[in-house]
Amino acid sequence: MKVYEAAYIAGVIDGEGSITLTRMHAREHRRPVITIASTDKELLTYLQSITGGCISNKKNYKPGKHKNSFTLNIKVKREVFYVLEMIEPYLRINQKKKRALWILNNYDRVTNRNGKYTNDDLLDKLKFEEEFFAIK
Template identity: 40%
Template sequence: MQNKVLYAWCAGIIDGEGSIFLEKAKIRKQHRPSVTVANTDYRIILKLKEVLGGGILLTKRRDRPNHLPCWTWYSKGRSVASVLEKVTPFLVSKKEKAEVILPFAKTVGKKPIDDDYRSRLVGKFNKIIL
């Protein structure tokens, strides 16, 4: 029960402050599933990492010294499948994106994968306007 409450909390943060997207590789014509949340409150970012895994980045803009540092929690590649399996049932505004990216994320790192299958998923994702 406790895990479901934490997953629901994470879903709320992702829905409100986060992004679920396919990141296009610069060198190869491949896409990588990604989930990110940026916030100036490190406690929120740290809790996401504790519950869902992933990594943390710190960004401090030198051109705006009065701005607070911005922390970003992220999950990329094959770890996105695990994250989305936990939070998708609780998502509201980003649920459709998560449901399209989840099957795609499950194919990351597996060979052989049908390129047409991946292309269809990318096309389906690109049609979602949110």
């Protein structure tokens, strides 16, 4: 990723994206994800060519009244971390910058590779999530 691409992507995420933790499956711990919603599929296709991820269609309940909408979802850990590392210096929305740094600095520390947690590890993981969502 080139510097100008990282800055551009940071601007798009500041405006139309989110950096969050989500569950992919019901019994799973939350993991980082970057999402960008837009009615401009060409924009999302361009961003996908740089960042990876997948584009999904959003349900349009009023086709005559609303444009079709799409979401770029970046869910694979190495892709999420790569994008966050590249764009973090250019993020301007304070909450998104803090969330990016929180994930980069703490996620690996509280996440066991095999997904099995001792009671203390589980408490650390849940505290990490709680503090993440408290970021304003």
